[in-house]
Amino acid sequence: MQEAEIYKKLTAVFHDIFDDGSIVLQPGTNASNIEGWDSMNHIGLIAATEAVFGVKFYTNEVESLTDVGNFVCLIKEKFSSSQM
Amino acid sequence: MKIELAWLPESQGWDDALEGVRDNNNSDIEKWNALVSLANFNINFIQTGKLDRSAQRIFSDGLPGTLEVKSIRLALLGSSTLRHLVPGIRVAGLRRGMWIEVYEAEYGQYRQELIDPDSELHTFHPDCVCIALDAYHLAEASDLDIKLTLAMLRECWRMAKQAFGCTVIQQTALPVFPDLMGNNEHRLPDSPKTFVCQFNIALEAAADQEEVHLLAVDQHAAVHGIQEWHDAALWHRAKHEIHPRASHLYGDQLVRILAAQRGRSYKCLVLDLDNTIWGGVIGDDGLQNIVLGHGSAAGEAYVAFQRYVQRLSKRGIILAVCTKNDEDSALSPFEKHPEMVLRRNDIACFVANWQDKALNLRHIAKALNIGIDSLVFVDDNPFERNLVRRELPQVAVPELPQDPALYAACISEAGYFEGLSFTDEDRDRSFQYQAKAHRESFLQTTTDMAGYLEGLKMELSWTPFDQVGLRRIVQLINKTNQFNLTTRRYTEAQVAALMEDRKVLTYQMRLKDRFGDNGIIAILIAKLNAEGELVVDTWLMSCRVLGRQVEESSLNLLVEGAKSLGVPRIIGEFVPTGRNKMVEALYRNLGFCHLNTATDGRSTWSLDVKLYLAKETKIRVLEFAGAGS
Numbered sequence: 001m002q003e004a005e006i007y008k009k010l011t012a013v014f015h016d017i018f019d020d021g022s023i024v025l026q027p028g029t030n031a032s033n034i035e036g037w038d039s040m041n042h043i044g045l046i047a048a049t050e051a052v053f054g055v056k057f058y059t060n061e062v063e064s065l066t067d068v069g070n071f072v073c074l075i076k077e078k079f080s081s082s083q084m
Numbered sequence: 085m086k087i088e089l090a091w092l093p094e095s096q097g098w099d100d101a102l103e104g105v106r107d108n109n110n111s112d113i114e115k116w117n118a119l120v121s122l123a124n125f126n127i128n129f130i131q132t133g134k135l136d137r138s139a140q141r142i143f144s145d146g147l148p149g150t151l152e153v154k155s156i157r158l159a160l161l162g163s164s165t166l167r168h169l170v171p172g173i174r175v176a177g178l179r180r181g182m183w184i185e186v187y188e189a190e191y192g193q194y195r196q197e198l199i200d201p202d203s204e205l206h207t208f209h210p211d212c213v214c215i216a217l218d219a220y221h222l223a224e225a226s227d228l229d230i231k232l233t234l235a236m237l238r239e240c241w242r243m244a245k246q247a248f249g250c251t252v253i254q255q256t257a258l259p260v261f262p263d264l265m266g267n268n269e270h271r272l273p274d275s276p277k278t279f280v281c282q283f284n285i286a287l288e289a290a291a292d293q294e295e296v297h298l299l300a301v302d303q304h305a306a307v308h309g310i311q312e313w314h315d316a317a318l319w320h321r322a323k324h325e326i327h328p329r330a331s332h333l334y335g336d337q338l339v340r341i342l343a344a345q346r347g348r349s350y351k352c353l354v355l356d357l358d359n360t361i362w363g364g365v366i367g368d369d370g371l372q373n374i375v376l377g378h379g380s381a382a383g384e385a386y387v388a389f390q391r392y393v394q395r396l397s398k399r400g401i402i403l404a405v406c407t408k409n410d411e412d413s414a415l416s417p418f419e420k421h422p423e424m425v426l427r428r429n430d431i432a433c434f435v436a437n438w439q440d441k442a443l444n445l446r447h448i449a450k451a452l453n454i455g456i457d458s459l460v461f462v463d464d465n466p467f468e469r470n471l472v473r474r475e476l477p478q479v480a481v482p483e484l485p486q487d488p489a490l491y492a493a494c495i496s497e498a499g500y501f502e503g504l505s506f507t508d509e510d511r512d513r514s515f516q517y518q519a520k521a522h523r524e525s526f527l528q529t530t531t532d533m534a535g536y537l538e539g540l541k542m543e544l545s546w547t548p549f550d551q552v553g554l555r556r557i558v559q560l561i562n563k564t565n566q567f568n569l570t571t572r573r574y575t576e577a578q579v580a581a582l583m584e585d586r587k588v589l590t591y592q593m594r595l596k597d598r599f600g601d602n603g604i605i606a607i608l609i610a611k612l613n614a615e616g617e618l619v620v621d622t623w624l625m626s627c628r629v630l631g632r633q634v635e636e637s638s639l640n641l642l643v644e645g646a647k648s649l650g651v652p653r654i655i656g657e658f659v660p661t662g663r664n665k666m667v668e669a670l671y672r673n674l675g676f677c678h679l680n681t682a683t684d685g686r687s688t689w690s691l692d693v694k695l696y697l698a699k700e701t702k703i704r705v706l707e708f709a710g711a712g713s
Contacts, residue, residue, distance in 0.1 A: 016130050019137045040167060043318070047328040048130045059317045 001079045006053075006072050013048050017041060027069030053078070085308045087330050088126055091482040091498035093473070095125040099134075106138055112148050121477065123179040129172065132332040136171035139178060147183045155183040156342060159210035161194035161240075163221035164323040172335025179336070180343050191323075198243040206247065212342060213244040214299065216255040218325035219280055223261070228279045234290045241294050253341055254291055255299045256284045258325060260314050297341050297504055301326070304337060307497075340502040350480055350500040351454055352402040352432075353393065354445060356463035357414055361393070361426065362386050363488070367413045367566040367627065367663060377423025385489040390425035392492035397430055400510030401501050402452060404433040406444045406461070408627060410566070410665060411436040438630060438666055441468050442475035442531045460500045462491070465628065466599040467540075475531050537632060537702040540597040544637050545708040549583045549590040556604050557592055560624060564607075565663040568624040569656065569670065587612040588621075589645045593638065595629055595703075605629045606638055610645065610654070618646045619655045627666075636699035639674055646693045655679075656689040674699075 007025055014023045018036045023029075031037040037045070046065065050056055055078040057065065064070050105118045119139050127135065147153055158173065160166050170186045177184035187208040189197045194215065197205040215237070226232035241252045261276040263269050270278050284302055291298050305313040313330045326334055343349060358365045363375025363382050375383045397403050403426070407414050414436035418428040428434070433451050435444045441463070449456045457478035463469050469481045482498050484491055503510075549557055558576045565571065574582075582588050591608040594601065606629075609622040620642070625634060646654055656671040672678065675696070676689035 013130070016134050019134065039322075040165075043322045043324065044133065044168060044328055047318075051128070051130065051329055059321065062317075062321060 001053075001076065003072060003076065006075050009052055010049065010068070010071060010075070013045065013052050017045050017048055025068045027072070028067055030067035049075070055079075085312065087308050087312055087333050088128070089332065089336065090126060090485075091494050092124055092126040093470075093483050095127050095131065098122065098125055098127065098131060102131075102134060102138060106142070112151060115142055116147075116151055116153065120178055120181055123175050126483070127175075127332065129329050129332045132175045132335075133171045135178070136174050139174065143183075153181060153183050154346065155185065156212065157185045157187070157208060157210045158342070159187045159189065159205055159208060159213045160216060161189045161197065161205075161213060162191050162216045162218070163194065164191055164218045164319075164325050166191065166216055168324060168328050169216075169326060169331050169334055172331040172333070173338055174335070175332065176335040176339035177342075180339060180348055182339070182343065182346075182348075184339070184342075195240065198240055198247065201247075210248055210250050212251040212253060213248065214253040214255065214338060215240060215244075216299070217257075218323075219257040219260045219276075220319075220325070222257050222283065223276045223279050228274055228276065230279065230283050230286050233283060234286060237287075238290065238294060241296050251342075251345060252294075252296045253299050253338065254287065254296050256287060256302045258301050258305055258314055259310055260316075260319070260325070297345075299338055299341065301334070301337075304330075304333065336499070340499045341504070344502040344504050349502050350401075350460045351458035352404055352448075352452060352460065353396060353495075353501075354404045354406050354448060354459050354461045355393065356461075356465065356468065357405060357407040357409065357417075357436075359464040359488075360462060360484075360491075361390055362417060362421075362424075365566075365627065366417060367409050368563050370565070371416050371420060374417065374421070376417070376421060382488060383423070385487070385491075387423060387425055389488055389491045392495075394425055394430060396501060398511065399501075399503070399506060400513040402432045402454070402513065403430055404448045404452065404459075405431050405435060406441055406448060406463075407436045408438055408441070408630060409436045410663070413566075413663065440471065440531050440533060440631060442472050445472060445476060445479060460495070460498075462495065467597070467628075467632070470599070471531075471533075471536050474536055533631070534702070540599075540632075540702070542632065542703045543596045544593055544634065544703045544705045545596070546591050546593040546641060546705070547708050549579065549592055553592045553604060554579060557607060560604065560607050560626070561622065564624040564626070565661070566627050566666055567630065568622075568661075568664050569620065569667055570622055570659045571661045571664060572622050574622075582609060585611075589618070589642070589649075591638070591641060591645075593634070593641075595632070595634060602626075602629060606634055608638055608642060610642060612649070612651070613655075616651060617653045617655050618642075618649065618651045620657060623656075630666075633699075633701035633703055635670065635674065636701050637703045637705055640698045640701075641705065643691075643693055643696050643698070652693055654691040654693060656691065658687045658689070660685040 011023065011025050014025060015021045018034055018041065023034065046057060046062060049071065053075055055075060057074065061074055065074065102122055105115060105122065119135065122135055147155060156177065166188055170188060173186055174184050187205065187210060189205055197203040222233055225236065237254065244250060244252050257280045259277065259280050261280060263277060264275050265272045269275050272278065288298065313326055315327050318324045318327060355361055363386055364373060366374055376386050377383045393403065415428065417424050418426065433448045435448060445459055445461060446456060449459060456476055460480040461472050462482060462484065464484055472479055473481050480500050482494055485494055554576060558574065558579050561579065562573050582590055589610045592604050593606040594604045596602065606625040607622060610618045611621050613619050642654060656676050658668060658671065671689035676691045679688040679690050681687040
């Protein structure tokens with residue numbers, strides 16, 4: 001999956017979870033830039049991302065998911081490894 | 085298996101509709117109705133969260149009193165994180181027109197909150213307490229001692245009842261523990277997995293004694309697989325015992341119990357017949373040829389579905405029939421088919437006619453003297469389902485799966501008939517209703533058919549008979565009995581010969597709408613006679629598309645054909661067969677003049693082509709080149 005497509009789908013997830021259609025994602029976007037990105041919503045965000053992309057994040061991977069760049073990177077990795 | 089609310093219709097365009105509700109300047113009641121209707125789609129947990137946030141925002145000061153909506157105060161007491169379950173619960177309330185306020189106790193503090201009269205729980209004063217303890221907690225709190233665990237729970241139940249006089253719901257233990265020994269795990273003392281199984285069994289008796297209702301999450305997890313409901317990684321990370329992706333169904337299951345307690349469960353199952361409780365069309369295929377019983381997998385599936393329906397009836401669900409058929413043919417399998425499980429006297433109200441089903445459902449509710457909002461309407465045909473959803477949104481209309489083998493599971497998963505007890509009256513109910521039901525004159529129709537048809541985006545495409553469509557054409561000619569003016573049967577060779585005959589006009593018509601392609605549904609054959617008139621030799625149509633203006637569109641096409649040949653008159657003929665009574669008056673209704681009726685009942689009719697005004701329909705008609713299949 002191309003990075004642009006990942007951003008597009010991930011943006012829709014953010015809009016849904018944080019109930020804000022104006023959110024624009026940057027690699028550096030993190031909990032301090034987005035209202036409502038607390039530990040509770042973080043769990044929901046990960047569950048929704050897994051469902052929308054059809055991927056599963058492992059326990060050790062989840063800890064790295066602190067900003068959008070990491071989300072995109074990890075999703076990309078999941079897709080490239082699934083194609084091998 | 086993915087966790088879905090699969091009995092609800094698909095949610096295309098749902099997100100845009102939700103935006104509309106947020107933006108508009110509608111009144112409170114309009115907003116409320118829009119939210120309720122949005123909750124009645126097959127939405128996932130993400131959409132459920134969105135809908136909940138919108139509802140909470142729109143009614144952030146609580147629900148206005150003008151709405152006259154039932155409001156329920158629910159306290160969730162748990163030993164781990166439950167907050168992610170709250171949106172699913174509130175949206176399930178919306179789905180049933182109920183507003184649920186949820187109080188979530190600090191997790192692990194459930195006993196303290198019950199004991200302490202100054203706790204927030206006591207201030208909240210719930211109508212219902214749901215105790216949702218995770219299996220880890222249940223197993224560890226008592227060191228795998230079932231009696232101790234139950235004693236602790238009984239204490240909680242009693243405290244809740246004493247303090248609030250409220251309903252108590254206890255969640256069963258989720259089977260989260262892996263095997264230690266395997267298939268015969270029960271032989272191992274101190275197995276947490278065995279503890280969960282045995283605890284759940286013991287819980288049933290304890291809950292019954294204390295009049296506590298169970299929320300059987302272990303059984304729901306068994307439907308989809310425990311991995312869908314519980315993810316060990318998420319448990320370690322966030323102490324969510326139930327995965328967010330199961331939260332919308334969790335909420336629906338919990339609210340079913342609340343609704344059942346308030347008498348909001350459905351009471352009556354209304355069944356279509358053709359392709360719903362047997363395969364095929366009784367009016368066309370006949371008693372010998374409907375698919376039912378041994379001999380085919382589909383036939384056995386219909387029998388199994390009937391058996392499920394009969395069991396529902398035995399536990400107190402009223403049965404009714406709503407079918408587009410002549411009454412005699414609709415009744416014949418009930419009276420004569422050896423494989424039928426359901427019999428005429430299982431059905432409290434039997435409506436077989438050609439009127440629209442919304443009208444008939446109103447009649448059924450009236451005849452049985454129950455609310456329209458207590459009907460569940462089961463029909464394989466998406467046209468009928470959506471008409472009823474549009475006209476009677478109070479009626480539950482499950483989105484039936486393609487495969488009849490899955491009908492029973494679909495209705496069961498929808499939970500329409502959630503019950504909390506079983507009494508002798510339940511056993512007798514169907515019988516009582518049947519005695520009460522009586523024929524009443526039909527009410528004036530208020531069904532907005534034109535509006536419904538408009539929205540269907542129907543497209544009728546036609547072409548003369550061709551090789552591709554030949555088999556289907558011959559099949560229709562030889563099996564259609566009901567909408568068939570002359571019931572002339574032709575072999576494939578005879579039809580092929582008609583294709584070559586320059587004095588014959590042939591039409592095969594297929595109908596598409598927004599629910600899909602209905603395939604070839606109507607056939608017309610018209611022949612030039614010696615007097616230079618066009619005689620309708622054969623006109624037949626599938627009853628599946630009756631009442632959708634295909635008749636009018638067909639006649640429009642035929643008149644155009646007549647004009648292109650320079651023919652002044654079209655002659656129609658009706659030949660009664662005992663099964664085609666429904667088209668007896670077709671030519672009259674379409675504006676033909678009656679010429680004569682013979683002693684055997686045959687009638688002939690005439691239409692002046694020049695005076696004919698094309699009928700207005702909601703169907704877009706187009707000619708397509710070739711390709712009949």
